[in-house]
Amino acid sequence: MALNNLDTLYRQVIMDHYKNPRNRGSLEKESVTVDMNNPTCGDRIQLQLDVQDGIVKDAKFQGEGCSISMASASMMTQAIKGMEVEEALHMSEDFSKMMLGEEIDSEEMGDIEALQGVSKFPARIKCATLAWKAMEKGVHNE
Amino acid sequence: MGVKSIDVKAIKEQFPILQQEVNGHPLVYLDSSATSQKPIQVIEAVSDYYKYNNSNVHRGVHTLGSRATDQYEGAREKVREFINATSTKEIIFTRGTTAALNLVASSYAKENVGPEDEIVITPMEHHSNLIPWQQVAKATGARLVYLPLQEDGTISLEDVKNTVNEKTKIVAVAHVSNVLGTINPIKEITEIAHQHNAIMVVDGAQGAPHMKVDVQAINCDFYAFSGHKMCAPTGIGVLYGKQELLENMEPIEFGGEMIDFVNLYDSTWKELPWKFEGGTPIIAGAIGLAAAIDFLHEIGQDEILAYETELAAYALEQMQTIDGIQIYGPKKRAGLVTFNLDDVHPHDTATVLDAEGIAVRAGHHCAQPLMKWLDVTATARASFYLYNTKEDIDLLVAGLLKTKEYFGNGFE
Numbered sequence: 001m002a003l004n005n006l007d008t009l010y011r012q013v014i015m016d017h018y019k020n021p022r023n024r025g026s027l028e029k030e031s032v033t034v035d036m037n038n039p040t041c042g043d044r045i046q047l048q049l050d051v052q053d054g055i056v057k058d059a060k061f062q063g064e065g066c067s068i069s070m071a072s073a074s075m076m077t078q079a080i081k082g083m084e085v086e087e088a089l090h091m092s093e094d095f096s097k098m099m100l101g102e103e104i105d106s107e108e109m110g111d112i113e114a115l116q117g118v119s120k121f122p123a124r125i126k127c128a129t130l131a132w133k134a135m136e137k138g139v140h141n142e
Numbered sequence: 143m144g145v146k147s148i149d150v151k152a153i154k155e156q157f158p159i160l161q162q163e164v165n166g167h168p169l170v171y172l173d174s175s176a177t178s179q180k181p182i183q184v185i186e187a188v189s190d191y192y193k194y195n196n197s198n199v200h201r202g203v204h205t206l207g208s209r210a211t212d213q214y215e216g217a218r219e220k221v222r223e224f225i226n227a228t229s230t231k232e233i234i235f236t237r238g239t240t241a242a243l244n245l246v247a248s249s250y251a252k253e254n255v256g257p258e259d260e261i262v263i264t265p266m267e268h269h270s271n272l273i274p275w276q277q278v279a280k281a282t283g284a285r286l287v288y289l290p291l292q293e294d295g296t297i298s299l300e301d302v303k304n305t306v307n308e309k310t311k312i313v314a315v316a317h318v319s320n321v322l323g324t325i326n327p328i329k330e331i332t333e334i335a336h337q338h339n340a341i342m343v344v345d346g347a348q349g350a351p352h353m354k355v356d357v358q359a360i361n362c363d364f365y366a367f368s369g370h371k372m373c374a375p376t377g378i379g380v381l382y383g384k385q386e387l388l389e390n391m392e393p394i395e396f397g398g399e400m401i402d403f404v405n406l407y408d409s410t411w412k413e414l415p416w417k418f419e420g421g422t423p424i425i426a427g428a429i430g431l432a433a434a435i436d437f438l439h440e441i442g443q444d445e446i447l448a449y450e451t452e453l454a455a456y457a458l459e460q461m462q463t464i465d466g467i468q469i470y471g472p473k474k475r476a477g478l479v480t481f482n483l484d485d486v487h488p489h490d491t492a493t494v495l496d497a498e499g500i501a502v503r504a505g506h507h508c509a510q511p512l513m514k515w516l517d518v519t520a521t522a523r524a525s526f527y528l529y530n531t532k533e534d535i536d537l538l539v540a541g542l543l544k545t546k547e548y549f550g551n552g553f554e
Contacts, residue, residue, distance in 0.1 A: 010548075041520060042513065043519075043520075064519045066489035067487060067489075
């Protein structure tokens with residue numbers, strides 16, 4: 001595999017979210033906070049969700065990790081804002097399928113589809129799913 | 143007695159796994175601190191055992207049973223000689239370093255440590271020489287005390303003298319740090335521990351594979367190491383312990399193989415070392431370990447250490463030429479370099495290097511308190527063994543320059 005094959009992993013849009021993360025920070029008014037880490041590699045995320053009447057009103061994250069984990073958190077928070085909890089969970093399910101290399105409706109995923117290349121790098125799948133796992137835990141605790 | 147140079151090319155040819163391409167490039171394996179590769183001699187010793195001699199040990203009247211027992215106990219004698227223990231009674235086979243250290247913590251420590259006592263460790267310990275002591279402290283009420291680290295990641299003997307006192311019951315220190323490469327003065331620390339009647343436990347996982355260990359000269363009370371980091375299979379390790387201490391320790395696993403007499407409500411244990419080896423032991427692993435020891439002896443442990451020291455010095459010198467690289471640990475070190483590139487997360491570094499066929503470790507290296515001390519969440523690590531070459535290091539440096547270029551350009 002030559003270096004340019006890495007471009008399937010590190011797509012432009014991913015690097016953009018990594019270098020200019022959306023929704024990074026903390027919520028003033030929050031309904032739930034989830035801390036999650038990836039014990040094998042040290043990536044960690046704190047996700048805050050403001051969920052009202054079954055709708056994700058706002059989401060912010062803080063944390064440290066590689067480009068894939070941080071870009072995924074940025075994209076996830078952007079995507080789920082305004083969604084019903086059920087929709088967000090459904091999207092998370094689709095995201096897991098995408099990581100397994102399964103076919104999904106990529107139009108619904110928007111920017112997130114750029115992370116599809118991660119499925120070809122098994123060692124990095126856990127990086128991509130960290131923020132989603134935190135979101136799932138958050139809405140279940142809520 | 144001079145140290146002869148080693149023929150790396152001939153050594154490398156004995157490792158079948160190193161003859162492959164990964165992602166279109168010849169494999170450059172720089173993760174031997176995690177686990178070493180295995181030479182053909184070791185692979186064949188294990189395979190021959192299963193092909194010709196496989197049987198349970200210490201019980202068969204039949205021929206295969208005797209062969210397996212002879213090989214298994216022969217491996218114990220080989221390990222005894224390898225670390226210069228006084229007797230094979232002092233050599234306990236375990237699953238690895240973690241299991242060995244847990245045996246000391248669960249058996250010796252819980253019997254001999256009380257609420258007023260202290261256990262001294264260092265912030266550079268691998269989790270396997272840290273969490274067992276946390277657990278002992280919680281169970282007994284003892285205090286866990288950390289030796290401070292010098293700025294370069296070494297331990298000062300002055301600090302050891304100021305920390306170890308009459309309350310200290312156990313001092314537990316890595317022989318070599320798996321992150322910093324620091325080679326700790328374990329002989330001197332042992333002396334200080336003994337002045338205060340504390341026992342000395344050495345985590346030798348990164349020591350024994352790379353240098354001659356003489357447990358009598360060090361005079362430590364326990365020394366633990368793993369086979370898989372020294373060319374042997376996974377699942378076999380060793381706990382060396384002084385006989386007088388082991389004699390007074392209770393087993394932590396009970397069942398077959400370790401008993402003398404079993405009555406309805408009470409049992410007695412076999413003598414050393416078998417009382418600590420409940421269940422069918424790790425026979426093939428021990429035989430593989432013996433073959434690995436033969437392999438390392440043939441090359442020469444002093445020769446291996448000299449060569450790795452040279453590789454480490456070369457790697458430090460070459461890697462320091464890269465702009466924006468942070469290198470952690472002291473100048474005088476074992477064969478590993480832990481580092482970070484500015485603005486590139488170590489996972490990303492490791493992924494780009496992997497695309498070039500170069501295997502390095504990225505993460506916290508099972509040393510989270512040390513990551514905190516270094517003020518990083520993760521690092522990348524290149525670690526070397528007797529089959530690595532200066533060309534491998536040149537390829538690593540070239541790979542790191544490409545990583546910088548890849549992450550520095552085109553994404554702004």
